[in-house]
Amino acid sequence: MAVVLPIVLPLITATIGLLVRRRVRVQRAIGVGGALALVPVALWLLFRVLHSGPQTVHMGGWPPGFAIAFTADVLSALLVAVTAVVAACGAVYSMGQIDSRRIAFSYFPLFHILVMGVCGAFLTGDVFNLFVWFEVMLIASFVLLAMGGERLQMAGAIKYVAINLISSAVFLVAVGILYAVCHSLSMAELPARLAIIADSNPSLVVAMAALFAVSFAIKAGLFPVFSWLPASYHTPPAAVAAVFAGLLTKVGVYAFLRMFASVFPPLDPVFAAILVVAGATMLAGVLGAVGQGDVRRILGFHIISQIGYIVLGVGLVGAADPQVRQFAVTAAVFYTIHHILVKTNLYFVAGAIETLAGTGRLTRLGRLAQHAPLLAVLFLIPALSLAGIPPLSGFWAKLATLKAVLAAGYPLLAAAALVAGLLTLVSMMKIWNSAFWQAPPAPARIRGTARLSPKLIGPMVVLAALTVFIGLFPGLLFAWAEQAAVELISAGMPGPLDANMASGTTEGGVM
């Protein structure tokens, strides 16, 4: 029951919200209430998983093999917990920022369907259902992006949906081939079957892995297929962009982790390619940010570069040394959690800047530190964390990734990571200088702190506090990330018993 509640609860919230969609106040209450209720539900799931191991449920009580399976291991439960925190913060922030026209257009039901899609993708135990949840997310996020119907928004939304549909098509083809070859799509059964096929026909497995990698690369925003992200993330309201920035690309990263650290056997060419792409993504992201003059556009490019860091950990799964492998996945999990919290917070800050000054263009901003000192502090915490300044969470995330990269023997990639980190700091300082410190070039129309309601400040404070907490006590999250990595990798290392079972049943049709 604990496993399906994070999916069922947003669905209930969305349904009730849809029934009362004309009443803006009731909508707000239900939307925020449902999101807040998700936090204890997700924490309960995390608690259960940490104490009694991975949990699997089969829909409808059908036997495994016929039923749709949902599985929560430490990785899934951790990500669902962070999703719940981000959703709650995003709902509160939306209450302070989304206009009543959008709310009457079913903003909150769509928001919850998006959350349901994200939780479903994290919890599913079946590759085809991963595709289904991707589609749920894609539909909800497309409407949220396009809602409002401004020209710029439509342009961004259409690019977003067109490129993501290509990704979905590639994903579906890959799922079809996988099923034709393995006669199963269960994430629990696939590793053993794929390991056997990799022995006899490695190029087939490489081809499948490459198809999946292309699809996930588009979803996650990797080099060279990230162009949809900077085209669309600065157009919707900040509350929407923040939740997207925190969660959507990370579902792509999760798919990478799940499929490549656990389901697919480590095959050299695929993982080497992932490493190269990850390195290029880090650099392309920060370099893309250099030329930008808008707060949210800069942040969009930094999502890309940070995804590069995370995917480095996935690429290192191909390393020969099992300890390096485990440490790399641990770093990737830690980095993902850190990045969800920090990036959502930065978009919240960008939204607050736009609320205060009426624009996000750096050339027209200035002296915000004087007008809104609290906002300045709330910007500095996630910004410095993003750049990897100790003692914030980003420092530990970057340190762990660097250690893994060096241990695997890729000094060039480590150098690229350091350069990207430095340029991230430069970018954050650019925002700090132009928006918060320097005098604005033209007389700016700052409307004073009175405009920033607690509904905007509250979520930022919560996320900043979490960043600082992880920074000061990284051990706790690191231990969980390590447990997640051990589970992931051990699921991908079939024991001799599993291998025998699989070889006996591979040709047996459905089961």
Next chain:
Amino acid sequence: MSSIILRATARPLVAILAIISIFVLLRGHDAPGGGFIGGLLLTGGLALHLVAFGSRATARAVRLEPLSITAGGLLMVVIAAVVPLVQGDELLQAQWWFAIPHVAKVGTVLIFDIGVYLVVVGTALLILLTLAEE
């Protein structure tokens, strides 16, 4: 576009399609049919009504807003999914309560199917009305 023959035949045809759609909905668990195809049949009837009498008349005849029909159907789906959870079974596990001979077996499966029926009708009607307005 709307002829007198079409208008004269539309009403009885809509009624017949509505009855068939409910028949298909109810036999759906053990035989071909179900909520989705039943909902499409009713939508076919409503489309006929729309062609014959215009979108305003159809919207008036249905009375409920399409999105409210969808939301109501979604609510029934959710209820059918969660009831077994409350009784200690898995999500969506079928709960059978009683059977009406020759008509249907009543249980969460039927509630789920009716929910799907309403979601399909509401969504398809919304699409029809939006297209007809343009």
